Structures are given as structure tokens and as C-alpha cells.
Amino acid sequence: MRxxxxxxxxxxxxxxxxxxxxHSLGVVSVSRMLAExxxxxxxxxxxxxxxxxxxxxxxxxxxxxxxxxxxIEVFPEEExxxxxxxxxxxxxxxxxDAEGDVPDYFQTAVRHHTLGxxxxxxxxxxxxxxDYIEPGRKHLDDEERKNILSKPRLEDMITTIMxxxxxxxxxxxxKNAAVSTELYDxxxxxxxx
Ligand SMILES: [Fe+2]
Ligand SMILES: [Fe+2]
Numbered sequence: 001m002r003x004x005x006x007x008x009x010x011x012x013x014x015x016x017x018x019x020x021x022x023h024s025l026g027v028v029s030v031s032r033m034l035a036e037x038x039x040x041x042x043x044x045x046x047x048x049x050x051x052x053x054x055x056x057x058x059x060x061x062x063x064x065x066x067x068x069x070x071x072i073e074v075f076p077e078e079e080x081x082x083x084x085x086x087x088x089x090x091x092x093x094x095x096x097d098a099e100g101d102v103p104d105y106f107q108t109a110v111r112h113h114t115l116g117x118x119x120x121x122x123x124x125x126x127x128x129x130x131d132y133i134e135p136g137r138k139h140l141d142d143e144e145r146k147n148i149l150s151k152p153r154l155e156d157m158i159t160t161i162m163x164x165x166x167x168x169x170x171x172x173x174x175k176n177a178a179v180s181t182e183l184y185d186x187x188x189x190x191x192x193x
Contacts, residue, residue, distance in 0.1 A: 002100030005047055011097060015054045024050050026134030027127070034126045038154060044106070045126050047098075052110045052127055054097065055089035063089065075115065077177040087113045115177045116158065118186040118193070125154040125193045132161050140164070155187045 003011075013021050028049040035045035063082040064074045070092050078084045091111035094102050109124040111117075116128055133145050144164070151157045162176075162184050169176055176184075187193075 002095075002098040002102060005043065005050065008047060008098060009050050012050055012054050016056055020053055020056055023134060023136050024053055026136045027052065027130045030130035030134050031126050034129060034154070035123075038122070038126075040122055040126065044103075045123060045130075047102075048106050048109045048123055048127055049130060051090060051094065051097070052113050052131065053086065053090075055086045055093065056083075057086075058089055059083045059085050067092070072111070075177060075179050077115065077179075084114050087111050115180045116162070116183045117179055118183045118191060120183075120193060122154065122193055125158060129154065129157045129161065155191075155193055158193075159184060159187050 012024060016024070028046045031045035031049040032042040034040075035042040059082040061082060063085045064079050067074050067085055067088045072088050072092070074085065074088070078088070087110050091107040094107050094110065105121050105123050108119065108121050109127045112120040112124050113127045113131055117124070120128065129148065133140065133148055148157050148160050151160055162180065166176060
């Protein structure tokens with residue numbers, strides 16, 4: 001047994017800033033909609049969505065070694081920028097905060113929501129997409145949202161988002177994480193999540 005969605009929502013509200021909490025609510029509503037559309041559980045998607053950023057403000061220089069000691073693989077970009085590991089921290093703490101067992105795919109989804117990963121699973125895909133397009137996000141307009149949602153598969157939505165991100169990275173002179181590029185190439189060569 002684990003606590004209800006509402007109890008988890010209340011807990012998360014006390015863990016993060018109001019703005020981040022509102023973002024999380026936006027992620028929940030988009031996640032529910034996508035889960036319904038693709039035949040997954042809207043309740044599971046909501047539980048994952050409300051929790052995904054609970055550790056957004058908890059990363060320190062020690063976080064990479066903390067994650068490694070909990071059996072989590074840490075990627076070079078995360079080593080350099082520990083904030084990227086807030087999903088990994090959430091994965092570690094999920095059963096404690098839920099006060100009971102959570103399915104592995106809950107932990108896998110939150111673990112990989114920032115950089116993406118070919119093993120992120122379908123709930124991971126939903127979270128990744130919802131995190132990017134939830135209505136509170138100001139970095140894209142409704143036309144771009146509509147374009148992402150018009151794709152027939154979750155995989156195509158992800159590569160559309162990554163194309164947009166890569167353009168941004170190029171403008172900023174940044175390099176995409178290797179694990180993200182691996183996901184992109186995996187989908188483009190016919191891989192499914
Ligand atoms: Fe996040
Ligand atoms: Fe987020």
C-alpha cells in the first residue's frame with residue numbers, strides 16, 4: 001500500500017516552491033490526457049507527474065556520489081551539473097515518500113525525466129512530454145504544443161521536442177547529453193519505448 005494521490009500532492013506541495021508546484025499540477029493534467037490517449041493508466045501517470053520535481057531544490061555537490069551509492073548510474077553531464085539529478089533523487093526517495101512500494105516503472109520514469117533515456121518506458125515518455133509542454137511553460141507557444149500533440153506516437157512527440165531543444169542548444173552553443181542523443185537515434189532507427 002502507498003499513500004493516495006491527494007496525500008502525495010499535499011506532501012509535494014510542502015517540498016517545493018509554489019511555482020514549481022503549479023508546474024507539477026500542469027504536468028499531471030497533460031500526463032492524464034496522454035495516458036488516456038495511449039491506453040495507459042491516468043492515475044499512475046498523475047502519481048508520477050505530481051512527484052517528478054519533488055527534489056528539484058535538493059541537489060548538492062554530494063548528490064552524484066549519493067546516487068552512485070544507491071546503485072544509480074550517473075551520466076557525465078549530471079556529474080558536472082548535479083541539479084540534473086533531481087529525478088534520480090526522486091527515484092531513490094519515491095517508496096519512502098509514498099510510504100509504500102511503488103512499481104519500478106514509476107521510479108524509472110522520474111529518474112529519466114530530464115535527459116531522457118531509451119529505457120525510460122512509456123510512463124517516462126509521457127512525463128518527458130508533459131514536462132515540456134504543460135500549459136505553464138512559456139518557452140513554447142500553442143502552435144508548437146499543437147504540433148507536438150499532433151504526432152501519432154509518444155516516440156514522435158519526443159523526437160519533435162528534441163529537435164526543438166537541439167535548435168536551442170545550437171543557438172546557445174551547448175551540447176546535447178550523450179544519453180539524450182542515444183534516445184533520439186534509437187527512436188529514429190525505429191526503436192519503441
Ligand atoms: Fe524536473
Ligand atoms: Fe518538471
